[in-house]
Amino acid sequence: MKNRLLILMLAAFLAAPIFSQTNQDKIVEDFESSSVNQQGKEFPKVNSEGRVRVRIEAPEANKVQLDIGGVKYDLEKSEDGVWIGESAPQDEGFHYYQLNIDGASVPDPGSKYYYGAGRWGSGIEIPASDDEFFELKDVPHGSVSENIYYSNITKNWRRNFVYTPPGYFENADKNYPVLYLQHGSYEDETGWSSQGHTNLILDNLIASGDAEPMIIVMDNGYAYKPEDLENAGENRPRSSFEEVLIQEVIPQIDEKFRTIPNRENRAIAGLSMGASQTMSIIMNNLNHFAYYGGFSGTANFPGNEDLDPEEFLNGAFSDAEEVNEKIKVLWLGLGTKEAEVFFKTVGKFRDMLDKQDIEYTYYESPGTAHEWHTWRRSLYQYAQLLFD
Amino acid sequence: MKNRLLILMLAAFLAAPIFSQTNQDKIVEDFESSSVNQQGKEFPKVNSEGRVRVRIEAPEANKVQLDIGGVKYDLEKSEDGVWIGESAPQDEGFHYYQLNIDGASVPDPGSKYYYGAGRWGSGIEIPASDDEFFELKDVPHGSVSENIYYSNITKNWRRNFVYTPPGYFENADKNYPVLYLQHGSYEDETGWSSQGHTNLILDNLIASGDAEPMIIVMDNGYAYKPEDLENAGENRPRSSFEEVLIQEVIPQIDEKFRTIPNRENRAIAGLSMGASQTMSIIMNNLNHFAYYGGFSGTANFPGNEDLDPEEFLNGAFSDAEEVNEKIKVLWLGLGTKEAEVFFKTVGKFRDMLDKQDIEYTYYESPGTAHEWHTWRRSLYQYAQLLFD
Incomplete structure (x- = not known):
């Protein structure tokens, strides 16, 4: 009994997230x-x-x-x-x-x-012990291009960053599949190619043959119409990113870059807020995408209720057979140290998928929280499953 | 090199207008x-x-x-x-x-x-009254790509940013001339496409028909061999940028991008330290370049002596006929508020050109010092004269 108490106290001490200056000597x-x-x-x-x-x-x-x-x-x-x-x-x-x-x-x-x-x-x-997967190595390297465009939906200038794989510029006759990859809340279109290291992750995966050469488009998930900005008042306005992506970005990318412009060669993924946004986007546009990746998020965030497949996202998951056929990879990931709300919401979503017999892949990043190392690892895992 | 830095710092100090708080009421x-x-x-x-x-x-x-x-x-x-x-x-x-x-x-x-x-x-x-020339306008826009490469000369990873003009990605059969554009002292390869607004300046010039569509390569002028780093001690080591540019960057760019790979379609320019570097580079490599732009600098900086064309840069300007024939545009620019040392050194260089009957264009940016607005204007002027 005494031993058990001692162990519990020791465990509590070790788990305590508060360190004081007194342990400086260690x-x-x-x-x-x-x-x-x-x-x-x-x-x-x-x-x-x-x-x-x-x-x-x-x-x-x-x-x-x-x-x-x-x-x-x-x-x-x-x-x-x-x-x-x-x-x-x-x-x-x-x-x-x-x-x-x-x-x-x-x-x-x-x-x-x-x-x-x-x-x-x-x-x-x-x-981290696994930093090797985004190291700058002696392998062929792709490029990241900054592209600016005027949106007729938001009535302002926007931009995206586009990763083109090694050989894109030299091989003028090869076309590539495209992944649309979104940032999270209070982040922007720079995150994935900067702290996310999208380019190095893909360069390494392509060099080892573990991912197909692909184009990756990283745009900004905040897209406000002037009228929505006006009407929002104190609240954050509704983002029209889905409209911008479907009506403007994808057509521009398909025109400017050598893509394979069909749903089987188009994937979408996002982290946190981006996971939620892109889940809605793919379910509303199954004619556009065949792959989904939700990194640390789902469209039911932050709800803690059981999900009714007839109701959730207007019944988008009600026909399991159609979902299994149309979504080639439905991928979900979390860091083991993320806050409980993420485990709860992703858990409720997984419960619904399980009940519906909808196939999906679930991944946990060991020892990381709601931060970029979780999302780099998620991209590393997810990219290997795309466009097989 | 140390002296040169001291003079630069002194020049900056002397040029600084000292105002007191007493004029706050106005x-x-x-x-x-x-x-x-x-x-x-x-x-x-x-x-x-x-x-x-x-x-x-x-x-x-x-x-x-x-x-x-x-x-x-x-x-x-x-x-x-x-x-x-x-x-x-x-x-x-x-x-x-x-x-x-x-x-x-x-x-x-x-x-x-x-x-x-x-x-x-x-x-x-x-x-500024003329900001319009680098405004984001409703014209076709080029892209800026980040490219990473391993240098066998400096034995490390380096990168450059490459502006490709509007239509580059869509028109797979058109080839373009190239401008190599360099930053200044204590700056890096990001400056020209960030605070320099190279892409917007060119987008606007190309849209109005005032510049030829061209590729612009912005690399890093600091390129140190491991042995030079070791031997430098307290001093800044000698940069091997000329070797890196001629032996590595240009061949890579010509392989990766749809360039017109000859001297008549290759220009070089730089600001301050970059003006000095690129003047040496073009005079050592007239088989590679036909256009030179020196923005706020010349290779005789910070000297105040008359230049002997038989001696300066190993006599590169001694044969005026050859220089006039080979260099289609020799362009020099300064801001009217730059420190005296820049006027003196550029003046001595111009005196030599005048004496030699070597043709050149000289531009002054009104009301600007040794800063980016001078260099944006210089690029705006210079780019219009290229590849005619």
């Missing part, structure tokens, strides 16, 4: 500069435990903090006006973070900047 | 959000005088400054912990800047970020 001193630092910058650094150490000169400051993973860590000031300090161990993979200098939240001048959490800000990479 | 209150703010951010703002107003919450700070154009302006703190303040009027065009919070130099969380001055940091755009 910090492993093997810090190395982050792989996503600005050229020539020594800090921030990461150690083998996944702690982040930052450093900034702020001789006149009263208080400087590192703000990462929802926790603010006090830095310590040395005599020469330099502040330094570190976080508790972070999950493997990519995280957004910032510095807080006397109450001002600002990017760390040592890191590169990424769009996420609704702003351009600092990012850091905690090395 | 500030014109017509500030508008900067055109290069992050999405949804109200600050920084710019008024019709070209003043920059910044705002940041830093309730516990002792001193916050706006650092722009080599001058630090004190902000004032309001009761709610928000700091606000403005600069003296700035030149038209694009400027790098930063905030200084209790001694810490950090990016402004309201602006977008650009690479320049050796770091990713804040940028701001002071509207």
